[in-house]
Amino acid sequence: MSQAVDARFYRPRPAVAIADCGGVGHDAHFIRSLLEQLGAAVTLHLVGTPGDLLQVLGQGHAAAPYLIVCCHGDDNGLVFGEYAPEIDTSMLVAGSMPPECIAKHIDLPDCVVINTGCGAGERRMAEAFMSGQLKAYIGTVEPTPESTAEPLFFAHFFYKLFGTGCSEREAWEHAACYDESSRQYVLYDREGCHRIE
Numbered sequence: 001m002s003q004a005v006d007a008r009f010y011r012p013r014p015a016v017a018i019a020d021c022g023g024v025g026h027d028a029h030f031i032r033s034l035l036e037q038l039g040a041a042v043t044l045h046l047v048g049t050p051g052d053l054l055q056v057l058g059q060g061h062a063a064a065p066y067l068i069v070c071c072h073g074d075d076n077g078l079v080f081g082e083y084a085p086e087i088d089t090s091m092l093v094a095g096s097m098p099p100e101c102i103a104k105h106i107d108l109p110d111c112v113v114i115n116t117g118c119g120a121g122e123r124r125m126a127e128a129f130m131s132g133q134l135k136a137y138i139g140t141v142e143p144t145p146e147s148t149a150e151p152l153f154f155a156h157f158f159y160k161l162f163g164t165g166c167s168e169r170e171a172w173e174h175a176a177c178y179d180e181s182s183r184q185y186v187l188y189d190r191e192g193c194h195r196i197e
Contacts, residue, residue, distance in 0.1 A: 004064070006041035013041040014162055015064040019056045021047045021071035021078065027116060028070040031154055038158050040066075049087050050080050050097055054105045057132065066112050068154075073117025077101070077125065099128035106132030112168050114157075115139040116150060121186040123193070136168050136189040149181030156182075169194070 006013035016035050020028035032042045043064060047053045056067070072079040076096035083089050091101045106128070112135050119125070121139030129137045138157075156175035160166040166174070172187045176196045187194045 004041055011039075013039055014066070015043070016040045016066040016068065016158075017043045017045060017056070017064040018068045018070060019045045019047050019053060021053060021069065022080065027150070028068075030151060031068060031070065034151065034154055035158060038162050040158070040162065049083065050091050051088055053078070053097070054091070054101075057102065057106045057108065060107045061109060063108050063111050065110070067108065067114075069113060069115045069117070069120075071115070071117040071120075073115075073119045073125075075119070078115075078117055078120075099124045103128040103131045106134075109133040110135045112136045113138070114154075118142070121184070121188075126186075126188040126193070130188055130190075136172075136187060138172060138185055138187050140184045141186055141195075142184075149179070149184070152178060153182050153185055 004015040007015060018028050018032055028044060032044055035042050045052070045056050047056065074096055076093045077098040079096050080089070080092055081095045091097060110133065113129055115125070115129070115138070117139070119140070119142055121141040126137050126139060153175045156178060157171045160171035160174045161168065169187065169189065172185070173196065176182050176185045176187070183196045
């Protein structure tokens with residue numbers, strides 16, 4: 001796992017990376033600001049093509065311990081849309097990256113990934129990400145939470161994680177029990193799938 005210089009400061013700053021897949025509203029910039037307010041050192045990856053995302057997902061031990069994938073999702077996977085002919089889109093199905101493609105390329109040992117795409121917490125997508133040796137994966141199941149639920153989930157999760165020293169599982173339990181929308185966030189780890197009922 002990457003040991004950023006900020007993690008060695010007198011007051012360490014945990015490293016978090018955000019992959020902004022095609023400028024999904026202002027989500028990535030809002031999340032970045034929130035995380036920086038909580039003391040994180042944030043790297044923003046401005047993903048322009050499907051190949052860019054595969055590079056982020058295949059970083060191996062160089063990756064930050066936390067990765068947030070800001071994207072849209074549909075029944076086929078992570079939505080990318082159409083590109084100019086010179087851009088390689090061979091890994092897409094109807095404009096979206098399916099779980100099978102992610103499973104072939106992901107290498108993020110001991111990383112915690114949070115995926116904001118619609119339906120990203122469904123089993124096929126979660127298992128594809130977890131095949132990259134992740135420590136944990138968090139995504140939403142249908143119905144998609146209200147737009148105001150996402151910032152609340154991130155605020156609760158990372159405050160508990162960075163501010164109180166909770167484990168990822170404890171931080172998720174706190175963030176996912178706030179209201180009905182937050183309960184749509186499920187956690188997958190090496191022990192299986194967890195959901196607040």
